[in-house]
Amino acid sequence: MENTANKIEYLREFMLPERFERLASRVVNRTRYMALCLEDIFYPHNASAVIRSAEAFGIQQIHAVQSLCKFQPSQNIVRGTDQWIDLQRWDDTQTLVNHLRADGYRIVVTSPREGGATPSDFDIEAGKFALFLGTEKTGISDWLMNEADSHIHIPMVGFAESLNISVSAAIATNILTERIRANSSIDWRLTSREQEKLLFDWLCCSIRDVEKILRRI
Numbered sequence: 001m002e003n004t005a006n007k008i009e010y011l012r013e014f015m016l017p018e019r020f021e022r023l024a025s026r027v028v029n030r031t032r033y034m035a036l037c038l039e040d041i042f043y044p045h046n047a048s049a050v051i052r053s054a055e056a057f058g059i060q061q062i063h064a065v066q067s068l069c070k071f072q073p074s075q076n077i078v079r080g081t082d083q084w085i086d087l088q089r090w091d092d093t094q095t096l097v098n099h100l101r102a103d104g105y106r107i108v109v110t111s112p113r114e115g116g117a118t119p120s121d122f123d124i125e126a127g128k129f130a131l132f133l134g135t136e137k138t139g140i141s142d143w144l145m146n147e148a149d150s151h152i153h154i155p156m157v158g159f160a161e162s163l164n165i166s167v168s169a170a171i172a173t174n175i176l177t178e179r180i181r182a183n184s185s186i187d188w189r190l191t192s193r194e195q196e197k198l199l200f201d202w203l204c205c206s207i208r209d210v211e212k213i214l215r216r217i
Contacts, residue, residue, distance in 0.1 A: 004196050004197060004200050005196060007200060007214065007217070008196065008199060008200055008203060010217060011200075011203045011204075011207060011210070011213070011214075012203070014207050014210075014213060015203075015206060015207060019206070020203075023199060023202050023203065023206065024199060026084075026202075027190070027195045027198055027199045027202070028189065028195065029058045029181075029189075030058050030060045030189070030190050030195070030198065031058055031059065031060060031177065031180065031181075031188045031189065031190070032060050032061050032128070032190060032194075033128045033129075033180055033186065033187075033188040034059060034128065034129060034130075034131060034173075034176055034177065034180060034188075035059070035061040035062070035063060035100070035105060035128075035129075035130040035131070036050070036054045036059050036061070036062045036063070036130075036131055036133075036169065036173065037062070037063040037064075037065070037096065037100075037130050037131065037132040037133070038050060038062070038063070038064045038065065038071070038132075038133055039065045039093055039132055039133065039134045039135060039140060039141060039144065040065055040066065040067060040068040040069055040134070040135040040141075041064065041069075041071060041133075041135060041136070041165065042068075042069050042135060042136055042137070043136060044072050045166075046136060046164070046165050046166045047064070047071060047072065049166035049169075049170075050062075050133070050165065050166050050169045050170075051081055051082050051085065051087070052081045053166065053169050053170040053173055053174075054085060054169065054173055055081040055082075055084050055085050056081075057173045057174055057177045058177055058181075059085065059173060059177065060085055060086055060190070060198070061085070061086050061088070062085055062086070062087050062088070063087075063088050063089075063090060063096055063100075063130070064087065064088070064089050064090065065089075065090045065091075065092065065093045065096055066089055066090070066091065067090075067091055067092045067093065068135070071089055083205045084202065084205075093141060093143065093144050094143070097144070097147060100130045104127065104128060105127075105128055105129055105130040106126065106127055106128070106129040106130070106149045106150065107129075107130055107132065107144075107147060107148045107149050107150075108122070108129045108130065108131050108132065108148060108149065108150045108151070108152055109131075109132045109134070109140045109144060109145060109148040109150075109151055109152070110131065110132065110133050110134070110139075110140070110151075110152050110153070110154075110168055110172060111139065111140060111145070111151045111152070111153055112139070112153060112161060112162045113151070113153060115151070115153075116150065116151030116152055116153050117150060117151070117152050117153075118152065118153060118154065118155055119152060119154065119171065119172045119175035119176050119179075120175055120179075122150065122152055122176065123150075124176065124179055124180055124183060124186065125183065125185060125186060129149075129150075131152070131172060131173075131176070132144060132148070133165050133168060133169055134165075136164075136165055139162075152172060154168060154171055154172065
């Protein structure tokens with residue numbers, strides 16, 4: 001019993017059917033068509049809130065650049081949601097951008113300046129994209145601002161000129177993922193193999209002594 005599907009069938013016997021069905025139903029709604037990238041987020045509560053929002057809206061891949069400060073989400077705020085997503089840390093922005101471009105991603109940055117697209121009219125059909133949010137103090141770095149393929153801003157009609165990064169992430173991610181899922185021309189889901197691998201990983205996170213159980217196979 002070596003393949004992943006057989007391991008899943010074996011492990012599902014070690015949890016309630018309702019729990020297994022809940023995990024399986026979440027897997028089919030995960031996407032890597034949109035990735036979320038954080039550039040030098042300083043405050044742990046912001047990092048945690050962004051992770052919770054991304055996970056809630058089905059974003060599977062989060063990248064965190066920590067060239068100026070270590071990316072340290074607060075476990076009291078993230079409340080275990082980080083175990084359901086793929087989080088990758090990077091030492092510098094350029095390396096991450098090169099990695100994303102090589103994988104076919106467009107580089108999109110959030111910016112308070114007007115003139116770019118909004119989450120409601122951004123061209124989601126042009127291919128998968130990575131949405132960057134910058135540090136709390138100064139926002140996106142100058143290098144990344146110049147390197148980006150597109151800019152997104154969130155329209156505001158009040159006196160505030162900017163939003164907290166976690167609020168910006170939640171608004172943009174909610175609107176963009178809703179539009180992606182509603183567009184029948186976009187193949188936004190994980191492949192069947194990716195879904196199977198992810199479900200297996202989630203089972204391993206959910207079952208106590210899973211390594212001991214798997215050694216029985």
